[in-house]
Amino acid sequence: MREHILQWPEDAGKLDALHSGDIVYLSGTIYTARDAAHRRFVSLLQAGEGTPVDLRDSAIFYAGPSPCLPGHVCGSIGPTTSSRMEIYKEDMMKAGMKLMIGKGSSDPGLPALCQRYGAAYLVAMGGVAALTAHCIRSMETVAWPELGAEAVRRLTVERLPLVVIDDIYGNDYFIDLAQKCE
Amino acid sequence: MRAIHVDEIRAAVRKLCIDANLYLPSDVTAALENLSKKENSPLTEMCLTQFRANREVAAAEGLALCQDTGTAVVFIELGQEVQICGGLLTDAVQQGVADGYRDGYLRKSIVTALSRINTEDNTPAVIHLRLVAGEHLLIRVLPKGGGAENMSRMAMLKPSAGVEGVCDFVVDTVKLAGANPCPPVIVGVGIGGNFESAPILAKQALMREIGSRNPDPELDELEQKLLMRINQLNIGVQGFGGPDTALAVFLESMPCHFASLPVAVNLNCHVARHQQVIL
Ligand code: SF4
Numbered sequence: 001m002r003e004h005i006l007q008w009p010e011d012a013g014k015l016d017a018l019h020s021g022d023i024v025y026l027s028g029t030i031y032t033a034r035d036a037a038h039r040r041f042v043s044l045l046q047a048g049e050g051t052p053v054d055l056r057d058s059a060i061f062y063a064g065p066s067p068c069l070p071g072h073v074c075g076s077i078g079p080t081t082s083s084r085m086e087i088y089k090e091d092m093m094k095a096g097m098k099l100m101i102g103k104g105s106s107d108p109g110l111p112a113l114c115q116r117y118g119a120a121y122l123v124a125m126g127g128v129a130a131l132t133a134h135c136i137r138s139m140e141t142v143a144w145p146e147l148g149a150e151a152v153r154r155l156t157v158e159r160l161p162l163v164v165i166d167d168i169y170g171n172d173y174f175i176d177l178a179q180k181c182e
Numbered sequence: 183m184r185a186i187h188v189d190e191i192r193a194a195v196r197k198l199c200i201d202a203n204l205y206l207p208s209d210v211t212a213a214l215e216n217l218s219k220k221e222n223s224p225l226t227e228m229c230l231t232q233f234r235a236n237r238e239v240a241a242a243e244g245l246a247l248c249q250d251t252g253t254a255v256v257f258i259e260l261g262q263e264v265q266i267c268g269g270l271l272t273d274a275v276q277q278g279v280a281d282g283y284r285d286g287y288l289r290k291s292i293v294t295a296l297s298r299i300n301t302e303d304n305t306p307a308v309i310h311l312r313l314v315a316g317e318h319l320l321i322r323v324l325p326k327g328g329g330a331e332n333m334s335r336m337a338m339l340k341p342s343a344g345v346e347g348v349c350d351f352v353v354d355t356v357k358l359a360g361a362n363p364c365p366p367v368i369v370g371v372g373i374g375g376n377f378e379s380a381p382i383l384a385k386q387a388l389m390r391e392i393g394s395r396n397p398d399p400e401l402d403e404l405e406q407k408l409l410m411r412i413n414q415l416n417i418g419v420q421g422f423g424g425p426d427t428a429l430a431v432f433l434e435s436m437p438c439h440f441a442s443l444p445v446a447v448n449l450n451c452h453v454a455r456h457q458q459v460i461l
Pocket of ligand 1: 330
């Protein structure tokens with residue numbers, strides 16, 4: 001288990017240094033997207049149209065924050081279950097998405113997809129959303145504001161603590177753990 | 183007869199929604215703090231430290247403990263000697279939920295089931311109303327996040343499956359859920375009744391105090407056994423491995439048809455929120 005500091009998207013070429021089980025402190029620019037936004041992203045991609053956010057080398061945070069208190073940058077924010085986005089992941093990776101940030105088990109095909117597209121799945125801690133709000137330096141809604149908490153937001157994050165589940169070598173922390181146990 | 187005005191109910195529900203989302207019940211906090219007293223893996227230690235810091239930030243800044251402030255589940259015990267005046271009880275509860283989610287800056291996560299249109303005020307709450315003896319009105323609010331709720335399961339087992347079958351179903355549910363329900367979880371199990379009763383029993387079970395014993399000796403013994411089996415699954419805090427997959431297993435049971443053995447398992451995450459008030 002090693003610790004890494006990543007600046008995004010500048011360090012998008014450095015995913016080869018990450019291994020499942022490593023800790024990452026992520027800074028830079030990432031985008032939120034949940035179920036509804038993914039549906040829209042992928043229908044645009046499949047129609048051959050442009051997306052409101054350039055997905056090349058993007059980091060997508062499966063998250064929908066609580067409303068922002070006056071004087072705050074962001075409300076409580078944290079990961080949602082990533083496996084719900086399963087059917088969208090390959091299209092997003094084809095469009096250039098490199099980092100998925102969420103919570104929970106990976107779906108069965110994910111290790112192979114991460115290997116094929118050189119992408120990684122990292123988890124943020126679930127249920128620590130007030131604390132995680134402190135890592136958000138700026139927040140701006142960049143697409144589909146009518147989706148409310150599910151709109152796409154551009155976040156500037158600072159030292160967001162994450163754990164690598166799927167690295168680009170086809171390893172998966174949770175699958176390895178379950179196998180060790182059996 | 184005792185009269186309770188709907189305005190009082192509405193205000194109470196508003197406050198319960200906000201408080202439940204900002205402050206963990208003390209038994210849950212104590213159970214999480216207990217985990218820190220042992221030797222833990224570095225990842226588990228990192229989680230537990232963040233859990234503690236999160237509680238402190240939430241309380242100090244008035245932020246929700248989790249961004250998923252859930253479906254508002256409201257359990258009401260209405261004494262038969264109470265007369266509700268000024269309007270409808272359920273309207274007052276729904277208005278109180280809308281007030282609380284608006285004023286507490288809590289996330290509005292409720293959408294229409296098929297067209298997925300947000301209702302904008304986190305209503306409708308799910309209300310369970312029970313008439314009881316007496317002159318009191320008890321209101322319990324349990325904000326229930328989607329992550330743990332989605333991992334819950336229900337089955338109509340064959341009676342031949344017996345106690346063994348029920349236990350296997352419970353353990354399998356936690357195993358299948360893996361890291362998704364934000365472990366350490368609380369496992370609520372409803373056994374018996376009909377198709378609709380078991381899940382309600384399971385949800386009710388989630389509000390029992392951690393550390394309390396089941397008054398039924400058979401269920402009490404099963405709870406201890408199940409907790410041991412679940413904590414051998416090596417899912418651990420946030421799924422990173424280790425012996426702390428569940429904080430507690432709570433069973434509730436009622437008689438059922440002799441052809442049936444309904445069992446429901448409702449999981450709650452480590453942010454196991456609930457607050458109550460008696461009016
Ligand atoms: S399962 Fe609980 S702690 Fe995890 S994201 Fe959902 S509400 Fe929050």
